[in-house]
Amino acid sequence: MTELIVVSSPRMRYMKWIGGGIFKTYLPAVSGSISGSMYILSIPYGAGYNYPMFDNTKRGQQFSFASPPSSTILSRVSIYMCRVGNPTGTAYVNLYSDNNGVPGSVIASIGSVDVSTIPTSFSYVTFTPASPPSINAGTKYWIVFEYTPPNSSNDINLWRRSSDVYADHLGARYSGGSWVTSQYDHVMDITLGNIPTPLIVNLDFQYFGVATRRLEAAVTQSSNVTLDSILVNGVNIGTSLAKITDIPQATSYTIQHNYSVPTTAGTWHNWSITSSIQRYLYYNKTSIMLDELNLSEAYIQKVTFLANGTTLIIDDNPDTMLTGNSGASVTFTEKLPFRKLEWVTGSGEVEIVGYE
Structure with a gap:
């Protein structure tokens, strides 16, 4: 229950007791x-129709962003989709380059999902790349969702808008070994920059x-x-x-x-x-007893007041009250014994010499 103890002899100890609710x-x-910095490129939900993956193992959405900044990272993609029946396996989302208006080659993996975990009602499913790829302003890219369903009864549907809501950018499907583009866009949110x-x-x-x-x-x-x-x-x-x-x-x-x-x-x-x-x-303790200090006798050497209107009472005796304001102190040249110290108001420090 003491602070800053310095042992100077086998029986005598010097210490400082701080109390009364003081912070140091x-x-x-x-x-x-x-x-x-973060930017969300959104192709919002609206009038359209569910677009099955069956017979179209890849579906893509073209996108770009304008400067500034001149470059950034692709941090997250959320695609609006649902599960039909009980498809199995894994679906993948990749970032593709643009090759004359159709998806070119894979630049980076954005993520994957166990298709059995996709909700049966349309919801946003989020994909976050382990290493976000860098992309440049003014350059067109493609987000491509890839999955081969077993049949039309166990499939994944994306939501495709029935109008051109993302001007100058295309949607696409991969069918019969080639890409087929359309002005109609797939609903998704593409997050650029720092999440x-x-x-x-x-x-x-x-x-x-x-x-x-x-x-x-x-x-x-x-x-x-x-x-x-x-x-x-x-x-x-x-x-x-x-x-x-x-x-x-x-x-x-x-x-x-x-x-x-x-x-x-x-x-x-x-x-x-x-x-x-x-x-x-x-230091929130407001009183201390001699036996808590593990001393047989103790004497006050100096009292320092740390708050205005502070009062210290010795041995519950009103005649021994000491009062002072912040920064004031009292030093005793004669030994002043005590068995109990209590900060009645305010807070302060008491320098003590005691004997075991």
């Missing part, structure tokens, strides 16, 4: 940040004294970022982390910041978020 910074702050991921800050808190560990996060973010939650070692503590907040006591911490950014299609969203985590020691 502990080691420098640890910071983390994350930023990015927001949680901001993680890791830090050590190797402390073994009597104080309670506390953390405080100073979070700054761009105006389009909404902070949704902060998790401390997996515990959700809300959208702010202040030093007055109770947290799990541990020797290391992972602080996860969950946030959201706009998902409006057709515009680039630039975002950033930074968090600086300060470690604190919280």
Whole structure:
């Protein structure tokens, strides 16, 4: 129950007792940040019809984006589809180059899906590449969905619009060994740039004294970022982390910041978020007894007041009340024994010499 103990002889000890609800910074702050840009190219759901894969083992959608930026990455593709019957096997989504208005060669794998897991009602199924491929502004590419169903009763259907909703870009199907294009587009969302991921800050808190560990996060973010939650070692503590907040006591911490950014299609969203985590020691004990110090006798050497209007009472005796404002101190040249100390108001530090 003591702090900053220095042993000077086998029986005598010097110590400092801090109490009354005082916070002290502990080691420098640890910071983390994350930023990015995201664009959603959407061919939205609307009037159209279900388009089976049977007899058409590949279906493609042409797309491009305009500068700026001059280049970016393809981060995610969500295709509107459903399952018919009980098809089996794996469907693949690939990024193709453009070859005079039809899909050319495969540039990168975007993902795959076990077709038995695709919903039986139309839904967006999302594919995320393990290594997002780079693409260039002003260049046309193709998203191609590939699957060979066993028959028309066990199939995968995509949703195809019945009008040209994505001007100057084509839809296509692979049939009879060649590509057949159409002005009608397949419903899908293509995400370019950086998909927001949680901001993680890791830090050590190797402390073994009597104080309670506390953390405080100073979070700054761009105006389009909404902070949704902060998790401390997996515990959700809300959208702010202040030093007055109770947290799990541990020797290391992972602080996860969950946030959201706009998902409006057709515009680039630039975002950033930074968090600086300060470690604190919280001395919240307001009183202490001699036996808690494991001493047979103890004497006050100095009292330092850490808040305005602070009052320390010795041995529950009103005649021994000491009062002071922040920064003031009292030093005793004669031994002042005690058996109990209590911060009645405010907080402070007491320097003690004691004997075992």
